[in-house]
Amino acid sequence: MTIDSVVRELRGALHASRVRDGALELSLYARDASVIEGKAAAVCFPVSTEEVQAAVRIAVAHGRAVVPRGSGTGLSGGAVPRGSDGLDPVVIVTTKMDRILEVNAEERVAWVEPGVLNLDLTNAISHLGLHFAPDPSSQSACTVGGNVANNAGGPHCLAYGVTSAHVLAVEVVLPNGETALLGGLDPEPPGYDLRGLFVGSEGCMGIATRIAVRLTPSAPAIKTLLADFTSLDDAARTVGDVIAAGVIPAAMEMMDARFVEVIERSLHVGFPPDAAAMLLVETDGLAAGTEAAASAIRSIAEANGARSVRVAADAEERALLWKGRKSAFGAIALIAPNYYLHDTVVPRTRLAEVLRRINDIADAHQLALLNVFHAGDGNLHPLLLFDKRVAGTMERVLDAGKQIIRVCVDAGGVLSGEHGIGLEKTEFMPWIFSGSDLDAQARARCAFDPEHRFNPHKVLPAGSQCGDLRSIPRGAWT
Numbered sequence: 001m002t003i004d005s006v007v008r009e010l011r012g013a014l015h016a017s018r019v020r021d022g023a024l025e026l027s028l029y030a031r032d033a034s035v036i037e038g039k040a041a042a043v044c045f046p047v048s049t050e051e052v053q054a055a056v057r058i059a060v061a062h063g064r065a066v067v068p069r070g071s072g073t074g075l076s077g078g079a080v081p082r083g084s085d086g087l088d089p090v091v092i093v094t095t096k097m098d099r100i101l102e103v104n105a106e107e108r109v110a111w112v113e114p115g116v117l118n119l120d121l122t123n124a125i126s127h128l129g130l131h132f133a134p135d136p137s138s139q140s141a142c143t144v145g146g147n148v149a150n151n152a153g154g155p156h157c158l159a160y161g162v163t164s165a166h167v168l169a170v171e172v173v174l175p176n177g178e179t180a181l182l183g184g185l186d187p188e189p190p191g192y193d194l195r196g197l198f199v200g201s202e203g204c205m206g207i208a209t210r211i212a213v214r215l216t217p218s219a220p221a222i223k224t225l226l227a228d229f230t231s232l233d234d235a236a237r238t239v240g241d242v243i244a245a246g247v248i249p250a251a252m253e254m255m256d257a258r259f260v261e262v263i264e265r266s267l268h269v270g271f272p273p274d275a276a277a278m279l280l281v282e283t284d285g286l287a288a289g290t291e292a293a294a295s296a297i298r299s300i301a302e303a304n305g306a307r308s309v310r311v312a313a314d315a316e317e318r319a320l321l322w323k324g325r326k327s328a329f330g331a332i333a334l335i336a337p338n339y340y341l342h343d344t345v346v347p348r349t350r351l352a353e354v355l356r357r358i359n360d361i362a363d364a365h366q367l368a369l370l371n372v373f374h375a376g377d378g379n380l381h382p383l384l385l386f387d388k389r390v391a392g393t394m395e396r397v398l399d400a401g402k403q404i405i406r407v408c409v410d411a412g413g414v415l416s417g418e419h420g421i422g423l424e425k426t427e428f429m430p431w432i433f434s435g436s437d438l439d440a441q442a443r444a445r446c447a448f449d450p451e452h453r454f455n456p457h458k459v460l461p462a463g464s465q466c467g468d469l470r471s472i473p474r475g476a477w478t
């Protein structure tokens with residue numbers, strides 16, 4: 001069946017203006033924030049659960065795959081459209097489902113639609129002394145639905161936990177167009193924890209259409225410290241020593257020399273431009289506790305050779321320091337037109353050694369590299385800079401990326417801390433999972449999506465998809 005009849009039916013079920021199949025729209029929705037591209041047959045923008053159900057039923061009835069999408073800020077190709085059976089997929093974008101449906105300040109719960117932007121949610125409830133704790137650096141642009149699907153993290157997830165710790169229940173549209181409510185508001189909902197399975201499922205098990213999120217009380221006192229080092233090793237050692245001392249800061253971010261220099265040059269936030277490495281550390285809670293934690297962090301940083309440790313004097317200075325940390329990606333345009341942001345995790349004790357090896361890999365591939373990352377939980381974000389118009393560059397970037405991931409895995413790390421597997425890392429999954437591990441994951445996916453209609457080719461490596469499972473013996477990948 002041609003795509004014309006799919007588009008006609010979608011326009012009948014949604015509104016004509018909310019179903020797009022023009023060349024410009026298709027090319028815009030062929031990508032997310034990664035370097036990967038795909039191809040969509042049509043893009044639609046439902047405004048209700050019923051419209052999502054209708055769009056899913058139509059796509060599936062026409063043999064098309066469905067790709068859920070929020071704001072498209074994902075960095076692993078999760079929302080990049082890849083179809084199946086030679087047919088391009090229908091992309092279902094949730095950004096018009098952006099209502100905060102209910103806020104219960106007493107119970108600290110809000111029901112939201114999936115297209116609500118992360119920062120909009122926090123801004124809408126801050127007058128109640130509450131916030132939504134997961135705070136990805138992209139929080140002004142990414143959706144809560146995308147956060148749920150990728151189990152997003154952020155600087156303050158060191159103390160507060162990643163998205164999965166803040167989602168109580170999810171209403172999901174399944175591949176047959178029916179809805180199911182996963183989880184619940186009770187502290188211990190009975191039955192299997194399908195909410196836990198769905199969070200982080202990267203759009204492969206259905207589309208979240210309503211989400212109950214936990215709201216976190218905003219801390220009465222916050223101390224933000226900026227420690228500046230003349231060596232990367234000293235900064236890395238400080239990270240391990242702070243945690244070993246039993247102090248868990250709300251956030252502990254590390255920035256390397258090149259990053260600091262670029263940010264200071266473009267944003268003038270007050271970073272010492274000649275620092276070899278810097279730590280941005282935040283403690284929050286009751287005033288006396290934050291004071292004690294800040295003083296312990298200062299002593300540990302100084303014992304490790306910090307050249308200076310500055311405490312933000314007021315909310316304005318704190319906001320400026322965080323602006324420096326979170327505006328990294330815009331500032332990078334000053335030095336290169338393209339970047340590839342990686343996401344891996346290593347044990348904190350191996351931070352310094354792994355960073356050295358990553359820098360060597362970038363040098364060997366003649367690529368500039370910046371490091372800015374959630375150091376407290378060992379979540380590295382090596383950022384390769386390049387100009388993709390230069391012939392042969394992309395091959396070097398991809399090879400360097402693969403080597404970086406390998407080094408992190410060999411150091412006892414994992415493939416992703418927060419950006420997900422998407423299309424980017426499917427081939428590396430056997431590096432950390434056995435055949436039977438992958439088999440269990442594929443069977444769980446199959447239970448939600450037996451025909452493999454939702455976001456095909458994502459997360460699991462080729463050969464472990466639902467349809468193939470029937471013929472592949474258990475343990476075939478081992």
Ligand SMILES: Cc1cc2nc3c(=O)[nH]c(=O)nc-3n(C[C@H](O)[C@H](O)[C@H](O)COP(=O)(O)OP(=O)(O)OC[C@H]3O[C@@H](n4cnc5c(N)ncnc54)[C@H](O)[C@@H]3O)c2cc1C
Pocket residue numbers: 032033067068069070071072073074075077078079094114135136137138141142143144145146147148149150151152153154155202203204206207208209329418419455
């Ligand atoms: C500058 C920058 C900084 C970033 N910093 C961070 C960071 O600090 N921490 C972090 O974790 N990530 C970060 N990211 C990555 C990204 O912002 C997050 O993964 C975010 O959660 C994606 O949300 P989105 O709305 O853009 O989702 P998309 O990119 O649109 O989609 C991401 C995945 O979710 C699926 N999906 C989207 N909506 C739904 C839904 N309603 N139901 C089911 N599946 C759905 C898609 O199919 C896809 O697999 C950053 C990205 C950028 C560009």
